[in-house]
Amino acid sequence: METPTANLERERLLKLAQEYREKGYEVFFHPNPEDLPDFLNHYRPDMIVRRGKENVVIEVKSRSSLNSSSNQYLGNLAQAVEKHPDWRFELVMTNPEDTTYSLKAETSLQEHEIESQLQVAKQLTMQHPESAILYSWSLVEATLRLIAQKEELSLKKFDPRYLVNKLVTEGVISKSEYQLLMNALPLRNSIAHGFKTTQITQNYVYELIELIEQLLRTLHTGDEAG
Known part of the structure; x- marks a missing residue:
């Protein structure tokens, strides 16, 4: 089955x-x-x-x-x-x-898995930026959950908009990082639901990947992004 x-x-x-x-x-x-x-x-x-x-x-x-x-x-x-x-x-x-996804049963990607999958996202960006942004966004959410866990924040749900808003409200991510994520979210949604978009470029996806790498570094430094 x-x-x-x-x-x-x-x-x-x-x-x-x-x-x-x-x-x-x-x-x-x-x-x-x-x-x-x-x-x-x-x-x-x-x-x-x-x-x-x-x-x-x-x-x-x-x-x-x-x-x-x-x-x-x-x-x-x-x-x-x-x-x-x-x-x-x-x-x-x-x-x-x-x-x-169940809040109790959710098994999120861990840091080493995110870092590994970022390599695939980079490869996809060269020829398939639309697929790359979907792939990268899944890594964004996993990274943000790890950060929320580190900061001991209570999450009522895993909705991406709620998650991003929660972290910027708590001062865990900066306003510029918040803006990049909120700009990427509707593009990700358009692609995920089968709508065309002409706004995806390689550089745009690379910016999102670089943000993920930057956020992952905060897990080690303990410094708040912002």
């Missing part, structure tokens, strides 16, 4: 497959080894789509299914694909809000 997360990822994969078919692509679900080029013979991607000389390797993940092992796998897969002309890697993040 599939878990809610697996169902969510599968539904997103099926929707992507339909979108690519409508654009004239040939779709391979969980391709067999014989359908893969030699440089991918150590990988089992969720889907490959092809049209003419264009080949796309697609992985669909949700925040709750990411861990150190999957993060390393995705990073290696992205590097393997990007070395070959006519091939590109696409990581699609399902909407984290589609999954219900």
